[in-house]
Amino acid sequence: MDFEFNDVQRQTVEMMRRFADNELRPVAHELDLARRMDEGLFDKARELGLPLDAVPAAHGGYLEGTFSRLDRVLRNEVLGWGCAGLTHQFESIVPIALALAKASEDGQKRWFAEITDESSYPRGALLGADDPFEADAEGDGFRISGEQPAVLLAPSARLFLLSARGPAGLIVAIVPGGADNVIITPVDNMAWRACDCGDVRLDDVTVGSDAVLARGDDAVRLWNEVLSGARLTAAARSVGIADAALAFAREYAGERVQFGRPILKFQAVAEMLEGSRRAVEASRHQVRELAWRLDRGENVTDEVRRAKSQAAAMCIRATIDAVQVLGGYGFVSDYPVEKYYRDARVVQSLYGHDMLQLLLKTQAA
């Protein structure tokens, strides 16, 4: 096992950090307040190869050889440090692009074309992470129904990837965002506000066989892999948010003088920051290790579920404490910390809700 970044990782992380610092951070606050996306950022993201670096070269993307989950996690850390919501815009299609390796030849042709189509930036969402949708056989395809509340990017999603319970076990299928009987009701989200959000209802949506990526045991395996990969990038963004909050609070505490000394010199303040540091480092390494194991083909579904839950909880605590260190300044939008406080709450329910996962897991035990 080698803990050192290789050259590619070092360069990618450096490049993403510059992007986060120069392009995301300066506008993150304004886009959050206005609750909108800046289309110009998509062009800049494309220049970095996002998201086509997750699409095989044979299908019009830049991916040669195998996709590295570990590299993806590393860049999600730094992008999340820039702005977790904006990062979600750039990265939301990636789990879907990776799953398309399992599609039929026709399916790959059709769905990769949706992702490489440059008329708008491709975004997507996963459905059924907590509870699979329902699928009835129709011809060689299915009719799919179900609903999921408050799905990030649902209104602008070009593709949904979902799991559904069919007559012969689980299936994993693609549903285009614009398909008939896909009903999206916008929802006002208070975190990751650069992303739109909506309740999704599928009311007998018909999908053909080219949209079905896997069935039965294959579908279970694929879905676990999709969720594990996506959850790790989400957890990495929690690490990024916590990094950002902690760094800001640490710097502030070093400068803010109360009772004749920087507040960092008071043990109660230093301890809060130290506690956050301990927790964020633990999560960082746990997430990276699991990405490395996923790259090796291990089934780490349970470990990833725990790691995401841990990272989300860590980030919630770290951001509460960061606001506390800033006091009144933590509570106003002139400083980025109040945004981190809100942003920290998303990951616990993204790609499967931690609490419901726990209920299921411990009931089954």
Place this chain on the structure above:
Amino acid sequence: MMTDPAHQLSDAEQSARQMLHWFAENEMRPVADKHDREETMPWELMEKATTFGFGQTAVLEGSRGQAQEKAEEAAEAEKGSKGRERFSTRISVVGSEELAWGCAGLTLALAGSGLAATPVAQMGTEEQKQFFKECMAGKDEEGHIRIAAMALSEPPTGSDISALATTARKDGDYYVLNGSKQWITNGKSASVYVVWAQTNKELGRAGVRGFIIKRGTPGLIPGKKEVKLGIRASETAQVHFEDCRVHKDLMLGGDTAAKQGLKGTKAMLDTTRPIVGAQAIGIARAAYEYILDYAKETTYRGKPLIAYQHIAFAIAEMAMQIEASRSLVREAARMSDLGIENIALASMSKAHAAKTAEYVTSTALSILGDEGWTRKHPVEKWYRDQKIYDIFEGTGQIQRRIIARSLTGVNAE
């Protein structure tokens, strides 16, 4: 079942509680989301509230509003003439929980002018009280009822009040104020300000004096309104002073009463901390009640959420924390009413209530799952609102410092 908030209340407290709960439920809750979303002052509500004891100058009028009056009448009937004094902080604690249950931001908006009127009532001369009331009469230029602001905090002072940097330099019959104030409730819209400034640095805290300054006085410049994480119905703004000349007659307590400095405000905190703590409990109780209903009504895999131990125990923990916090604030308030030294308990009650509000709202948000961080449920607002309760009126760290010092006699660093 959780203990009724009316548990062990006197008839007086019970009657105040009922009235304020009615107001919170029927007048505050319906507009809470709107004012949070728009970040606007609840002018209509403030007008309505005048009949409920929240007249903007109620403290000065000696009129304490229907709720307070009714409560005091009942108290007097119960206990004889001593009732009036004995019940004031406890009634405030009981009432504050109800109002903040309605909306903490609105509660603070309703209480904002009272913050300024209180030092005028306590330290002002008759002429000053009269002047303050005149400033508050009628409508302002926007057609709103007039409101007041108390301006104490500054950018460099947060927890450390002795670092106050706004100066008041004597110049003949006038004091000339220079400096900037921050986190000022009603700071942008107030018609009159009570401003604290240093008249003589050598005197330290005792040199800090209050001035009543009418809006429009040259050199008084209402500043930027803050965009906040929570309590958004309450206006928070900066206020600047640039060679602002104030006649010496408008110095609280008069030009000569050197003892009337900032010292008085510190003693006030032993009363206000349990009241502020009670507001945090109000937020916590709102979230607890909401999530209890939600967990009963929502099923997951064929079972109501409440039938899962993970959820049930979380709800048990919420109730436990709320009960404990409520006992603390009520005891701290009782001590305050009886004139018993309560400095440690006042701090404990406020700090504990803040942590309760954090735990309850954060856990409730988690239980809501995917929808937690959306406006479909009010819990996200309560999670945003509650955070300030561990910050203002002395941070959680300052409270622990006070508690530790009163237990150990040592100033730990």
